[in-house]
Amino acid sequence: MEEARLRELAAEFRARHDPGGDRLEFLRARFDAGLAWVWYPEGLGGLGLAPELQRVVDEELAGTPQIDVGLQGIGLGMAAPTILAFGTEEQKRRFLRPLWTGEEIWCQLFSEPGAGSDLATLATRAVRDGDEWVVDGQKVWTSGAHHARWAILVARTDPGVPKHRGLTYFVCDMHAPGVEVRPLRQITGEAEFNEVFMTGVRLPDDLRLGQVGDGWRVAQTTLMNERVAIGGARVRRGGGMLGPVLDTWREHPELRTHDLHQRLLALWVEAEVTRLSGDRLREQLAAGQPGPEGSGMKLSFARLNQAISGLEVELRRDLGYDDWTFRRSDTVDFYGRGAGYRYLRAKGNSIEGGTSEILRNIIAERVLGLPAEPRVDKDVPWKDLPR
Amino acid sequence: MTLLYSEVEEELRAAVRAVLADRCPPAAVLARAESEPYDPSLWKTLAVEIGVAGLLVPEEHGGAGATASEAAVVLEELGRGVAPVPFFTSSVLATYALVRAGETGAGEEVGGLLGRLAEGRATAALVVPFAASPYRPWPVRGGVAEAGEQLSGSVADGEARPSGSVADGEARPSGSVADDGARLSGSVAGVAGADVADVLVVPVPGPDGTAVLYAVDRAAAAVEAAPSLDLTRPVATVTLDGAPAVRLGVVDLAEVLRFGAGLLASEQLGVAEWCLETTLAYVKDRRQFARPVGSFQAVKHRLADLWLDVVRARAVARAAVSPSDEARPDPVAVAVAQAWNGGVAVHVAEEALQLHGGIGMTWEHPVHLFLKRAKADEIALGTPGDHREALASLADVPGPVPVSFAE
Numbered sequence: 056m057e058e059a060r061l062r063e064l065a066a067e068f069r070a071r072h073d074p075g076g077d078r079l080e081f082l083r084a085r086f087d088a089g090l091a092w093v094w095y096p097e098g099l100g101g102l103g104l105a106p107e108l109q110r111v112v113d114e115e116l117a118g119t120p121q122i123d124v125g126l127q128g129i130g131l132g133m134a135a136p137t138i139l140a141f142g143t144e145e146q147k148r149r150f151l152r153p154l155w156t157g158e159e160i161w162c163q164l165f166s167e168p169g170a171g172s173d174l175a176t177l178a179t180r181a182v183r184d185g186d187e188w189v190v191d192g193q194k195v196w197t198s199g200a201h202h203a204r205w206a207i208l209v210a211r212t213d214p215g216v217p218k219h220r221g222l223t224y225f226v227c228d229m230h231a232p233g234v235e236v237r238p239l240r241q242i243t244g245e246a247e248f249n250e251v252f253m254t255g256v257r258l259p260d261d262l263r264l265g266q267v268g269d270g271w272r273v274a275q276t277t278l279m280n281e282r283v284a285i286g287g288a289r290v291r292r293g294g295g296m297l298g299p300v301l302d303t304w305r306e307h308p309e310l311r312t313h314d315l316h317q318r319l320l321a322l323w324v325e326a327e328v329t330r331l332s333g334d335r336l337r338e339q340l341a342a343g344q345p346g347p348e349g350s351g352m353k354l355s356f357a358r359l360n361q362a363i364s365g366l367e368v369e370l371r372r373d374l375g376y377d378d379w380t381f382r383r384s385d386t387v388d389f390y391g392r393g394a395g396y397r398y399l400r401a402k403g404n405s406i407e408g409g410t411s412e413i414l415r416n417i418i419a420e421r422v423l424g425l426p427a428e429p430r431v432d433k434d435v436p437w438k439d440l441p442r
Numbered sequence: 443m444t445l446l447y448s449e450v451e452e453e454l455r456a457a458v459r460a461v462l463a464d465r466c467p468p469a470a471v472l473a474r475a476e477s478e479p480y481d482p483s484l485w486k487t488l489a490v491e492i493g494v495a496g497l498l499v500p501e502e503h504g505g506a507g508a509t510a511s512e513a514a515v516v517l518e519e520l521g522r523g524v525a526p527v528p529f530f531t532s533s534v535l536a537t538y539a540l541v542r543a544g545e546t547g548a549g550e551e552v553g554g555l556l557g558r559l560a561e562g563r564a565t566a567a568l569v570v571p572f573a574a575s576p577y578r579p580w581p582v583r584g585g586v587a588e589a590g591e592q593l594s595g596s597v598a599d600g601e602a603r604p605s606g607s608v609a610d611g612e613a614r615p616s617g618s619v620a621d622d623g624a625r626l627s628g629s630v631a632g633v634a635g636a637d638v639a640d641v642l643v644v645p646v647p648g649p650d651g652t653a654v655l656y657a658v659d660r661a662a663a664a665v666e667a668a669p670s671l672d673l674t675r676p677v678a679t680v681t682l683d684g685a686p687a688v689r690l691g692v693v694d695l696a697e698v699l700r701f702g703a704g705l706l707a708s709e710q711l712g713v714a715e716w717c718l719e720t721t722l723a724y725v726k727d728r729r730q731f732a733r734p735v736g737s738f739q740a741v742k743h744r745l746a747d748l749w750l751d752v753v754r755a756r757a758v759a760r761a762a763v764s765p766s767d768e769a770r771p772d773p774v775a776v777a778v779a780q781a782w783n784g785g786v787a788v789h790v791a792e793e794a795l796q797l798h799g800g801i802g803m804t805w806e807h808p809v810h811l812f813l814k815r816a817k818a819d820e821i822a823l824g825t826p827g828d829h830r831e832a833l834a835s836l837a838d839v840p841g842p843v844p845v846s847f848a849e
Binding site for chain 1: 444445446722725726733734736737738739741742743745746747749750753754755756757758760761778781782830831833834837838839840841842843
């Protein structure tokens with residue numbers, strides 16, 4: 056379907072549905088019309104089109120009720136592509152619609168206190184009991200678990216095989232008995248993340264995503280999408296983390312120094328070349344030439360955010376902080392609040408969704424073909440690994 | 443705007459790469475670097491058979507009328523081989539100046555010259571210091587001349603100085619124009635490509651900051667090549683002493699240099715790519731402590747960072763030659779490309795040398811040719827710092843207000 060036809064379709068939809076009416080009704084109807092995410096299959100909120108055509112729909116439906124991409128980030132960016140790739144028809148039909156409309160919020164039960172960069176060594180157990188699985192363990196760094204109806208969960212179903220092979224991927228019911236969510240306070244003072252404790256949580260087998268023992272492969276889909284979700288967003292020239300620092304710079308000539316000027320110009324350049332490579336990457340994807348360049352985007356994004364927000368604090372010479380009060384955040388916001396918050400929150404950018412060190416390993420081994428470090432954990436059953 | 447390569451560009455790349463693979467391995471470049479750095483026979487093949495010399499020449503003058511984006515792909519390949527041919531100096535920089543001059547002045551003279559360049563029958567060089575930048579296109583003299591003072595071309599402190607009228611502390615070659623043509627006198631140091639040029643294209647300051655372009659036959663000039671940092675693109679001093687010259691037209695010299703700077707980013711990308719690929723191959727092969735050195739995380743992480751620098755250098759090199767509305771180089775895109783790629787090429791070459799260990803420090807290993815090219819390119823047509831400084835006004839990031847601490 057060409058662009059003009061899609062534009063027509065979106066305009067027709069807009070004419071037939073009152074954007075001033077019930078928000079949820081509008082979003083559900085948009086999903087059912089295939090105008091939620093046009094690259095998804097028909098019947099699942101899409102029309103089976105190229106992803107770059109989404110722009111056309113977004114333009115036509117500007118000013119109508121919108122989904123909350125902040126609150127729904129994990130559902131949209133990570134759970135949905137994984138369900139689409141590995142879910143049964145029934146699972147896709149059950150989960151994708153309320154996921155997209157935001158009626159059901161998702162979170163991600165991956166990292167554990169003992170399994171961060173080495174995610175595959177995770178210890179949360181899922182034991183089969185008839186048609187059910189019984190899950191016990193502890194997850195951490197779970198953004199938005201306090202809002203979530205569902206979670207994507209990786210658990211160990213076979214401790215007797217090497218670590219990558221004994222994992223299974225589930226959808227976890229966050230309302231099930233035995234799921235306990237506790238806020239985890241961060242260096243910013245607020246709690247965007249949580250610890251999630253699972254004690255005897257019973258999940259029916261039809262919440263399993265993919266084959267038993269295939270969890271690592273399914274998780275790779277989630278993780279690849281996560282890295283695109285963090286740092287893959289299109290920005291305008293001088294936008295993103297640069298926006299607030301450039302505003303301050305222009306409005307307060309008295310704060311400028313030669314040293315800051317040199318550093319700011321260098322960061323402006325790096326932000327611009329990073330923005331251009333993001334544009335080029337999206338062009339490659341649109342032209343059906345996906346390259347490995349995406350692996351580096353989060354790495355650049357983290358470095359830049361940290362350097363720019365650090366410079367901003369220095370520029371403002373402000374020894375204060377807006378608010379240390381402990382509170383739960385509604386959404387993940389890298390750019391909000393004051394300069395001090397931005398600086399502290401950006402520290403997480405090189406840790407969340409794969410540390411910068413792990414990303415460099417991935418680039419070195421998968422993109423550049425460099426040999427792996429010698430490993431002691433590859434062919435050893437998980438239960439026999441030294442701890 | 444597209445930042446991808448077209449099919450035509452990929453075909454052009456493949457053709458150039460095939461010739462270079464056959465005729466221009468690094469060992470061959472190294473072998474001739476100290477005697478006759480340029481390879482005229484290789485240049486003839488590229489210029490005539492592949493047709494790279496006429497890429498930027500309009501079709502009406504016998505060229506291909508191609509875009510900057512296509513010429514840039516050739517530069518990527520030539521950069522990958524530090525190929526000793528005058529493509530950048532003659533077919534990009536001088537040719538672009540001529541095309542622009544032809545739009546204002548003696549169309550026939552320019553047309554004839556462009557035709558000869560396109561056919562590979564002649565090469566040209568733009569007589570400006572290769573280190574001149576779009577922001578300061580004329581050579582600056584470190585003198586203290588008063589405005590309006592007349593300088594002679596005398597040697598004052600062991601350094602040859604250009605003769606010319608000094609208006610604002612800047613020395614420029616002067617041109618004395620007669621009815622039957624022109625005669626030029628002056629001296630310009632640090633000119634790239636002059637030693638292999640048949641025709642010298644000489645800009646002389648004109649009214650309102652423009653440059654009047656003249657053609658001078660190579661035989662009418664003294665061209666003295668000096669030992670140069672870049673072995674494969676040496677610079678020379680061009681001295682004119684009442685040399686007969688043909689007036690070609692008027693150009694905006696800053697724009698010509700900006701066009702060159704935008705394309706140079708693609709050569710820098712090519713240099714960086716060769717260094718990265720060669721280093722990757724080396725660390726996979728080289729074993730120490732009973733392992734390939736490329737399996738050590740300390741080495742892998744550096745290479746991952748270099749790769750990311752090069753990925754971004756490619757996007758920005760493409761952006762710098764992306765066709766804009768007026769087919770003129772976009773000042774922001776060029777400044778960004780040079781501010782980034784100039785430094786990236788040097789950094790990747792330096793890291794390549796270090797990661798090669800001892801062999802990287804030897805004359806026999808070609809990595810030094812790339813380091814020297816990268817370092818010279820970093821200075822050519824404005825340093826990364828010059829381009830960043832320009833962005834202060836181009837991108838509205840103004841500098842500090844002067845403050846006096848003396849009160």
